[in-house]
Amino acid sequence: MISRQLKLALVALLFAGPGVFGATPGDLLRRAEEADKHVDYRGIKTVTVAFGGENAVVRMKVVHLKPDRTRTVYFAPALLAGIIVIRDGPDGWRYYPKEDVWEPIGHCGLPCGDAVRREALRNYDIRLVGTERVAGREAYVIHALPRYRGEAAHRMWVDQQCYLVIGMQTETSSGTVLRSSRYVSLQIDPSDIDASLFEVRGKIKPAARKASAPGFKVMKPSYVPDGYRLVATASLCVNGCACSHLQFANGVNTISIFQHKAGKDAPAQKVESKVTNTLTWTRDGMEFTIMGDLPRPELKKIADSTK
Amino acid sequence: MNCKNACNITSDYIDGCLPPQARCEYEAHISQCPECAAEHDEMRRMLSALSSLSVRGSSVDCWPALRAIIVERGRPRPVWHFLLRPVIAAPAAALAAVLTVMLVLPAQMQTPDMSSSASMSEYGHYITAHARFQRQQAFADPDVTFVAVELERARVAADRDQP
Numbered sequence: 161m162i163s164r165q166l167k168l169a170l171v172a173l174l175f176a177g178p179g180v181f182g183a184t185p186g187d188l189l190r191r192a193e194e195a196d197k198h199v200d201y202r203g204i205k206t207v208t209v210a211f212g213g214e215n216a217v218v219r220m221k222v223v224h225l226k227p228d229r230t231r232t233v234y235f236a237p238a239l240l241a242g243i244i245v246i247r248d249g250p251d252g253w254r255y256y257p258k259e260d261v262w263e264p265i266g267h268c269g270l271p272c273g274d275a276v277r278r279e280a281l282r283n284y285d286i287r288l289v290g291t292e293r294v295a296g297r298e299a300y301v302i303h304a305l306p307r308y309r310g311e312a313a314h315r316m317w318v319d320q321q322c323y324l325v326i327g328m329q330t331e332t333s334s335g336t337v338l339r340s341s342r343y344v345s346l347q348i349d350p351s352d353i354d355a356s357l358f359e360v361r362g363k364i365k366p367a368a369r370k371a372s373a374p375g376f377k378v379m380k381p382s383y384v385p386d387g388y389r390l391v392a393t394a395s396l397c398v399n400g401c402a403c404s405h406l407q408f409a410n411g412v413n414t415i416s417i418f419q420h421k422a423g424k425d426a427p428a429q430k431v432e433s434k435v436t437n438t439l440t441w442t443r444d445g446m447e448f449t450i451m452g453d454l455p456r457p458e459l460k461k462i463a464d465s466t467k
Numbered sequence: 468m469n470c471k472n473a474c475n476i477t478s479d480y481i482d483g484c485l486p487p488q489a490r491c492e493y494e495a496h497i498s499q500c501p502e503c504a505a506e507h508d509e510m511r512r513m514l515s516a517l518s519s520l521s522v523r524g525s526s527v528d529c530w531p532a533l534r535a536i537i538v539e540r541g542r543p544r545p546v547w548h549f550l551l552r553p554v555i556a557a558p559a560a561a562l563a564a565v566l567t568v569m570l571v572l573p574a575q576m577q578t579p580d581m582s583s584s585a586s587m588s589e590y591g592h593y594i595t596a597h598a599r600f601q602r603q604q605a606f607a608d609p610d611v612t613f614v615a616v617e618l619e620r621a622r623v624a625a626d627r628d629q630p
Contacts, residue, residue, distance in 0.1 A: 205610060207610055207611050209614055209618065211615075211618050212622075218614045222610070232610060240614070240617055240618070245613060276605055277605055304606055328606065339611050341611050392600075396592055399589065405600075409604055411604060412604050412605050413604065414604060416596065436615075451594070
């Protein structure tokens, strides 16, 4: 009799799917994206990033005032201690204690939106896999498994009450964690957040020169991995030179291709990325750099097809 | 003499090629062994029938054509005939192809030399722009991308300050 009841419960659970938790993964993603608009919060967060073969653990305090003001103060490691980032709507500033100066960081990037979410749902198998306790709060656990090989998987913890994202993790297909973030303590809707925390006071660096049109024919790749599409083209001003930025995305991951006219000077000092895969090459008088969390052979394939 | 030995020398006996001793032994054997005697008779009949066939000449005179071929092969050849021999021509063609790939194609195709590094002065701009773009995707935590970029900037700055 018990076993029959158990079977019935399992069947009901299978048919109900994510509905047992009250929302589909798509709904949860949308609510999580919009949560900042509806809640104030204050918490301590740790971020772990694979950096040059080691894991860098960064600790910070985050204060948010709805709908779109956030102040983040970095405590550790010493390399970042004292840095403050203030985001106010689409604008952002970063404070460097060493220089005692605020630097505008420009547009902070819009939340992902319906189109990006649809793209993510198309290219990833996104499932609600259960619930867990994070920072003393019950959270839904959402897992995004890539539908195409070579892509990383993602995990997200969403607060069950206010839908705030309280944890995030990116991992390889073999389960190695590349990056993660998680609140270790969190207060929702505290009544004592002072609005003056989000004001930028002190010396401010002049904004970077606005980029003009590149003035050259932008070369595009004829190959991008499955699921990716060109979503935007932007212009940057890099060392006074116009630079084109091609942006490809699959709803979760991104590939950037930068290109500008190659200089005739001696080769500049080079730096190798430790946080994402990067390739740089010159062709037909242009210098290209490609960045993305993809295996290097894939980046090379894209690079080879950029003509 | 046994049957096997007798069988082996039947043809020689009929041809009259056996020494007297072997001939006597063979005759003694076939007088006592009906099977070997029957084989001997069969062989003799077959050879007699073959020898009765008349010899016919060919209706076509092949000699002039054969002679022309012999004369042609015997004549000395120019150098290019030697070079066209497959043993020489095949490696030569392969060598030519390799030289073409090594000398001509690079100039036309300009195969890019790819490295995993970007110019230090540009890298800061690139990683910031890439991170800003990444933040607009699903499953992106702005703090994670910001931390990654800040760690990179700090490292690059430290590298730059080093003598």
